[in-house]
Amino acid sequence: MASREDKKALQGSNKNDGLTVLADVAEGEKCIVVKALGSFGLVRRLTEMGLTPGTEIKLLRKGILGGPVEIEVRGVALILGREVASRVLVKPVKEEQND
Amino acid sequence: MTKQLRVALAGNANVGKSVIFNQLTGLNQIVGNWPGKTVERAEGTLHFKGYTIRLIDLPGIYSLSPFSIEEIVSRDYIATEKPDLIINVVDASALERNLYFTLQLLELDAPIVIALNQMDLAAKKGIRINVKRLSELLGVPVVPTVAITGSGINELLLTVIEVIEEKRKLQPFNVRYGQEVEKIIQELQEIMKREPSLADVSYPLRWLAVKLLEKDEDVIKKLRDYECADKILKHAERLATKLESIHGEPSPVVLASERYSIASKIFKEVASIDAYPRISFEHKLDALTTHKILGYIFLTCVLASMFTFIFIGGNIISEYLDPLFRSLIFQLERILQAHLPEIAVKLISNGVLDGVTAGITIALPYIAPFYIILALLEDSGYLARAAFLMDNLMHKIGLHGKAFIPLILGYGCSVPACIGCRIMETQRERLIAAFVVTLVPCAARTIVILGLVGRFVGLYAALGLYAFNIILILALGRLAFKVLPGEPVGLIMEVPHYKKPSLRVVISKTWFRTKEFVYIAFPIIVAGSLAITAMDLTGFIEILTSNMKPLIEGWLGLPANAGVPLIFGVLRKELTLILLSELIPLESLTAMQMIVFTLITMIYIPCVATIAALVKEFGWMKALTIAIVNVALALLIGGIAYRVLTFL
The missing domain is CATH 1.10.287.1770 (Helix Hairpins)
Structure with missing residues (x-):
């Protein structure tokens, strides 16, 4: 499903600026949405569900064997298929150690 | 004279909209579909302060974009039917995301009153909302409610009337972008x-x-x-x-982002959040049911009890009803024989009465329990957890997590399974799921698989047929996924909080859905069995069988009269075996013939009740297409199996 340009965009950003995709964020970690990649319909849907650029997301849990990820965004829990989560470019948030 | 009002309920999914709907309308409901759509339409009436209010429950949606049929149906209704007022049910515990939808209603110039529901849950999550400020900011009345206890419902109605009578003016917030x-x-x-x-x-x-x-x-x-x-x-x-x-963003992202930032601004102004939420039990249940190992064990238990409930429960009702109807029909036949010619009696008893009996004793006992389970799954919030666990596997057939439920149900009865496909979001996914579901061997087909191949050829052969069936489903699901037009969107689904389902809502949903099924499916079932009886009485079936001879004997390698049971099997799949045993001693069949016959029964045309369910969900065209594809597939696979098995 992933188009070549998307993959390029993902790889390119991986090298440069510490960005990663939502699917690669660890359980319990937080991150900020940079951009949703992929088809027009998918990007629109993700945006409508509240994943607009700049939004903070917490990754709650991941399913086994490449299963979906569950996230918290704007006070709501959402499940995203792993292939959907791997189209969301995010910037990890470094949390302070003792909170 | 009472004054007529049309009021619509609109809001996100999982906000307690259907609970409010039931609180307001009680038993005065009509549940059906939107014309030509697979979207449930619930309408009810209530009388209040000299008004007759027609209340329509719009589907639960997140946006008014063209993503799903539900969203298009809702916005078309609001814009073109122009209800007198819309009650926007808003989840206080997820206010920001819900406001995104409210803003879209305001953009449509819809006159709204807000029911700020699930205030109890918000309090549990440590969210406090300044209701007065929210009402001031949005320029519309906001009534806090806890639908499940009925708190705030009366006030909501009073507010609706106040707005209608213009005692309270709406000064809706103007949605303005950057x-x-x-x-x-x-x-x-x-x-x-x-x-x-x-x-x-x-x-x-x-x-x-x-x-x-x-x-x-x-x-x-x-x-x-x-x-x-x-x-x-x-x-x-x-x-x-x-x-x-x-x-530097696609235009929908620009507009949605701005809309969200307005929602976020309003949210921050009216809500304050305590640092320590107190919902430990729900959290524990959530963690258990999505756990990497325990979650699957729990799911297995849920499925097992679901099956037990639907099928054992259905069997008990069915066994109780069956003799009752048999004796009833026997009596009726005797009465009819006294007054009518032989042929008319046969038509009525074999066609109409048997059809009705099949509907009542076979389909209905399984459908009513199924609707109870569906309502429980929907309202408790477990469906989302099951989807989380099974998403992975379902991807193999081009569907996503939610499709697991109808698919599993298909092993019991195809009818509720086909209806269950409406939990998928898009028409495309519903169609793929329904197509796959018709191929899953239901309980009746299991009778044939076990009763013919299992008994005479061996259990391993029977299990082999099941394995073959799973491979077939994987392959055809993928194929349908590739072939059907439309853009697949992966799993994006809200995980609602666990909630104790409202008994009242579960019962009323079950009752109205079952009633609707009877209205739609029974005429089709009766017409189907009437047609076959008429064909039988006129000798048309004999002509058909002799014409089918090359197909049955030549292509499939079966005895010529095996065609008759296959025709009658359309009524009920287990009839294929019952009639076959009446026509031919089963022992005289070769193992290969048994396997071919069972394969065909497993795949060919769905039974009349399933076709009725498909018609109800997808319309005649798609239902017939699925039926024809299945017949062609069965004949193809049967013929190949005959040749491959002879070769072995």
Whole structure:
């Protein structure tokens, strides 16, 4: 499903600026949405569900064997298929150690 | 004289909308489908303060974009039917996301009153909301409610009447975007204003302009009916490109982001959040049911009890009803014989009465329990957890997590399974799921698999058939996924909080859905069995069998009269075996013939009740297409199996 340009965009950003995709964020970690990649319909849907650029997301849990990820965004829990989560470019948030 | 009012309930999914609907309308409901759509339409009436209020429950949706049929149905209803008032049910525990939807209602110029529901849950999550401030900011009344206990419902109705009687004026908040975006929206709006042909559109022009900039395919399609479409679309495209070049994002993202930032601003102004939420039990249950190992064990238990409930429960009802109906029919036949000629009696008893009996004793006992389970799954919030666990596997057949439920149900009975496919979001996914479901061997087909192949050829052969069936489903699911038009969108699903389902809602949902099924499916079942009886009495079946001889004998390698049971099997799949045993001693069949016969029974045309369910969900065209594809597939596979097995 992933188009070549998307993959390029993902790889390119991986090298440069510490960005990663939502699917690669660890359980319990937080991150900020940079951009949703992929088809027009998918990007629109993700945006409508509240994943607009700049939004903070917490990754709650991941399913086994490449299963979906569950996230918290704007006070709501959402499940995203792993292939959907791997189209969301995010910037990890470094949390302070003792909170 | 009572005054008539039309009021609609609108809001996100999982906000307690159906609970409010049931609180308001009680038993005065009609549940059906939106014309030509697989979307449930619930309508009810209530009387209040001299008004007769017709209340319509719009589907639970997150947005008014053209993503799903539900969203298009809802916005078309709001814009073109123009209800007197809309009660926007808002989840207080997820206010920000819910406000995103409220803003879209306001953009549609819809007159709204807000029911701020699940206030109890919000309090548990440590969210406190300044209701008065929220009402001031949005310029519409906000009534806090806890639907499940009925708290605030009366006040909600009073507020509705106050607004209708203009004792309370709505001064709805104007949704305004950032400067650059506004300039572009207004430019497009001005262009549209100058088109005389657009003067009578039922949608607000500003809303149309926003949707065109968002490249909303449904709005674009609707606009094409107007002469000026090309010109407007050209302008819209130019302006959308301009917007994208300013913001560096696709235009729908720009507009949604701005809408969200308005929602976020309102949310921050009215809500305060305690640092320590107190919902430990729900958290524990959530963690257990999505756990990497325990979650699957729990799921297995849920499925097992679901099956037990639907099928054991159904069996008990069915066994109780069956003799009752048999004796009833026997009595009726005797009465009829005294007054009518032989052929008419046969038509009535074999056609009409047997059809009704099959419907009541076979389909209905399984459907009513199924509807109870479906309502429980929907309302408790477990469905989302099951989807989380099974998403992975379902991807193999081109579907996602939610499809697991109908698929599993298919092993019991195809009828509730086909109806269960409506939990999928898009029409495309519903169709793929339903197609796959018709191929899953239901309990009746299991009788044939075990009773013929299992008994005479061996258990391993029977299990082999099941394994083959799973491979077939994987392959055909993937194929349907590739072939069907439309864009697949992966799993994006809200995980609602666990909630104790309301008994009242579960019972009322079950009752109204079952009633609707009876209305739609029974005429089809009766017509089907009447047609086959008539064909039998006129000798048409004999002609058909002799014509089918080359197919049955030559292509499939079966005895010629095996065609008859296959024709009658359309009524009930287990009939194929029962009739076959009446025509031919089963022992005289070769192992290969048994396997071919069972394979065909497993795959060919869904039974009449399933076809009725498919018609109800998808319309005649799609139902017949599925049926024809299945028949062709069965004949193809049967013929190949005959040749391969002979070769072995």
